[in-house]
Amino acid sequence: MSLLSPAGYAQVADTAEAQIQRDRLHLRAADWQPRAKAQTGIQVDEAVRLREGATTGQVTSAPLRLPFAVNGLGTHWDATVPQDAVFDVEVRVSPNGTDWSAWVAPGHRSPVPATGEGTQAPNTYAGDTAGGLVLTEPDTRYAQVRLTLRALAEASPILRRLSLYVVNATDGPAPPPHVTQKQRPRSAPDTSKPDLSTRDDWDARPPKADYRYYTASHLAIHHTATSSAGAADTWEDCASAVRAIQDYHMDTNGWIDIGYNYLVCQTGDIFQGREDGDDSRDVVGAHDGYNEGSVGTAALGYFHPPENQQPSSVLIDGYIHLFGWIADRRNINPSGTSTYYQYGSLRNVYGHRDVKATACPGDHLYSERSAIVDSLDGVVTDTSESDTTDQPDPPEETILSKNYPNPAQSQTRFDLQLSKGGVVTVMVYDVLGRRVARRRYGYYDPGTHTISLRTAGWAAGTYPYRLVVDETVSTGTIRVLR
Template sequence: MRQLCRGLLGLVLLSVGIGPQNGWAQNDSSPSTALQRVRVDVTGADWSKRAKTASGLRIEEAVRLRAEASEGRVTMTLSLPFPVNGVGPHWRASVPEGGAVDVALRTSPDGAAWTDWVSPSHETTIVGPQDGDRPRPAYEGDTSGGLLLTEADTRYVQVRLTLRRGISAGPVLRRFSLYAVDATEGPAPPTDVRGPSTAKTAVDTAKPRVYTRDEWGAQSPTAAYRYARATHLAIHHTAAASHGAADTWDECAAAVRAIQDFHMETNGWIDIGYNYLICQTGDVFRGREDENDDRDVVGAHDGFNEGSVGTAGLGFFHPPENQRPTDELVDRFADLFAWIASERNIDPDGRDTYAGYGATLRTVYGHREVKSTACPGDELYAERSAIVDSAAAVVSEGEEEPEITRFSEVRPTPVRTEARFEVRLATGAVVTLRIYDLLGRRIATRRYGPLSAGTHTLSVPTARWAAGTYAYRIAAGDRTQTGTIQVVR
């Protein structure tokens, strides 16, 4: 472990060896990887002593607006004890209606040459570890601003806080912390990186080359995965300019390791939030997914998650950076989505009920369609139609009319507000669904159709049902299927 540098603010510094861990198992074993992280805790007294500028603010044990001020700003420069490739702010504040606490960061290798100011784009509330073996963090309940990936030689971070008065009062900032990580050291690139075996001449429904968690040096998840069959495909960006410019596999893998560590160590998640990540080089990395392609892991990427595969493009595709996604990145989105869509009978150009969101939504969507956010950035979001068109073209070419009628099992399991079935009809038919309680009493009957031959998603609302187990019988022509629906509250 490195020695702490004198003169820094409150620091918690760890040098971590990552390897196979006891507890929850995953299919990819994690190789030995060295990773360093540091957390700088800044108090009101620290702001008062070290603030480069402070206007309109009263700084004591906390940071607040002066009585006459509608807005106030303070800037501070923090030095780090070792070079890092990712930083992430989180803070504790009381914000009244109409008020705001805005955070912006910029970084430097030497304290002289600085990047542009960047505001966090993935604000969320820290919930703390979701397993019982780790202590609840003191910063649980903080607002997390997300991870900003930086150049690997970053040693200085400048923080700018802006407080804006609300309708009846001003905000109060009680704590600010900065997490920083050096995740540059990892496994050597696989021998087929950017080689002939990874190149595809055109989008198709074959599985693209996806680098495993073992290959990029993932940490093991801290709890068991949850599963829900995918009906939707989400597009995100990581809002990181430096790795939007990455042109090597090593740089991309280091970014993915940094994102995972931030998601686990600061956000308190069991693993990286995204199911897949795609670099500007076109390299695809497996995130919160296992090696069983017959099931889909529930991620943590848009706040709803269940039934959606979240894929993030590495880059900052929005102001102030306005990076452009490369052709390789866009093509790999189309490749990945075409493969998943063909496996899950998703129409890339269609609409379906998104279980976690509780409403009908385009099956391929940007994060901004379900949340107030700029993600996936204007530049990448503009490519959504091209991604959909490419994926839809090859998925439709590969579709074959089913020879016999088939029914899927109910999804999701368990059910809260809506149960869904996927039906593949060999010929046009009316589909009938009957629901029974455990005493054999029929409580619901629904008829769908007549429906044409092909694949259809049918749903039945369950929001008013009591928690418990129900039996169902679904039929089309001479084909029937029975099973149970588990409803929870």
Template sequence: MPLDDHPRDRTGRDLREPDSSTTRSLNRRVVLKASAGLAALTAAGIAVVTPSAERARGQEVGGTRAREWTPDQQTGAFAAASTGAWVTFEADYVFFALGASWDGGVGTWPIVEIQLGADGSTWNETIPLAAQTDDGGQPTRDGRLFTPLAFTDAVRFVRYRTVDSAGAPGEVAGLRFVYIDPSDGPWDDDISAGGELTSASTDPLAPPEVVTRAEWGADERWRFDTFGEVWPPEYQTVTHIIIHHTATANRPLDVAGAIRAIYYYHAVSQGWGDIGYNYLVDHNGRIYQGRFGGQNVIGGHAYQFAIGSSGISTIGNFQTEEVTDAAKSGLVAITAFVARALDPRGSADLQEAPNLPIISSHRDVNATTCPGDRLWNDLPEIRELVAATLDSGQLDTGNPAGIAVGDLVRV
């Protein structure tokens, strides 16, 4: 595997280079499986350009379907919401992720309580959605405030009510919902398990295997609007690694689909033009390319601290649950590669943060609970594991990263 400043896919292709296959149309297929559980997603990113609202309406690009629903589409919805009654609507198709947004002038008081169901008569547990204020981004498309993205099993019906923190009902100006079906695209079992495990790499500092944007089904058209590229890549030498969690279900059955939903919500719904993270790592230790542009591209994950850092997000919620051994191994592998010229045990200034550890977390630079208490508590161990990896001179860790055939891992 060639050694340079850029990770490569399994064929040796530079991940900075666009692949024509990323713009292919994907044929819709029958949904056979869905993400497990209901969870809220804390996404991150910086809105560099404010595109028009038309980009997020009725999108059916590539293979991912996404549409918006607003209360003005249903008679009596506004009146019902003002009294605290549940408002029910039916989506045009089965979906697996849902987010809400409203006019920025409303502020952060609303809590949108949602319940989801397959038939409109039985409902899952209530999920409270509030505006993201700790996501590392800026006010997004048209100055709107967005909630986290909630993942679900296959459903078609939504009911909601809008209340404040005390439970008092209220009408929310500009309320919109976006529901996303990312199931038509590569699934986990469509993605190669990775290269063969070898006893030694010919390149002592070879990067770990990375699932490319093409492999997880990124539609590169989402990065553009009628005026051109929404968020053109800009570059800054990376001096720090910032660790995140997505706060989603910890073991989604289809990680590639979940990433496509995140990508759509970042790139199109919120108008950023791309996914905010530089890399993502799943519970099996598999590493995914995030932001387009390769090494040193500025992501959107920690406000101004994204400049000069690489944002690596572990898929899952690690506030109370431990990171799997495989996920930790994958996190160490990609962190070691990105930090291969840095001192993982050291500290340095980053923007307004003096003497910040080279390997830090979102909560170390912004007011947030990310990456969860359990993952944050693992940071000292992760720093030592990265240092040991670099000291060994061996970055090529096989797949899953650092897990050999026959190893027992905690899942």
């Protein structure tokens, strides 16, 4: 295993900002060989791959002692994954090499582009796939990585290198006065500007290039995939997590700044992310792929299996207050649907999974989307008249497509053509008639929409489903291959 960083081992930021330690550990083929010998499905030569004839294999790295105590780590890798193959990465951490956290899959996979966002400077790890940063307890000194490879045909995933970016961003300023003096609960949701922890408050790095701007029309809900072992329980914990995320986004993803416009902590504190403080304009983030018109907000937590954190009531209050302020300024109807650049018609308040094949923002936070919208409808000025401007006529009849792709691996989708609005629900059963999933997507306006359903955790097999929109019912079967 090699430990490298752009400016030497255990690199420390030498700036007026918070002192941040960062480093990168590289696992190459030789580092996996000792463990792979005991695995029947894995072969290691110049790369990690499946043995001939094997359709699945798993290998776990040796425990890795980190160069310093960290509060965040992120994985990125150089791999070839054929269309019918699966390559999964999981990590777990420990303070002492004995007491380990649960395995966590770093979500938010994104390709590292050839050049940095907004610049012509080449990215060192161009072509890699970057997972999301996993936040940990600040005394974390050990990590392990587990790989799972699957192939439906002869073409195996091939891993040439996996890198682990580690960061210690716990050194930072004290909470600002509005945090130390605040009193909860707030009396009621309103559209006033919430108390924000500004970039100066949490000691943000300056962006690498100029921001781009696009007037907001949509409000996005994400989560940061923070393991429960690193749950942020204080403002200081939240600030150090935000610094670590910014560091990873800038130094691995090649972005000019943190990807999110705002971040909301379990404490209810709201952190200004990729924003410049000018409320008359909206900064384009880097959270959905295309981001023109969407304000990306991330909840600090992991609201999905295996962590299953539950969003706190003050975190939900933070979302309502933040979204109420933005929606009122931008004339956004919280319960409406409008065109989102490159994605077509989309609910104005949506979850990341509505536009990408991802679990984000996690089942437990995504299920709060409807309650957030209901609260916003009570405080945001009615904008229904402006929302109907230039909207196409609704379809003459309601048509619910069969799911595609079918067979599916990690996700399948349904196209909806709605002549009138209605609540969308999908129920999935096994062949014995036992319900294995129920997804309530909430109310959709008349028009055309696409919903997604994750199948990544399901066993191979055939699953009958029932898709219901208002009084219209469509049935079929989802085939899942592994």
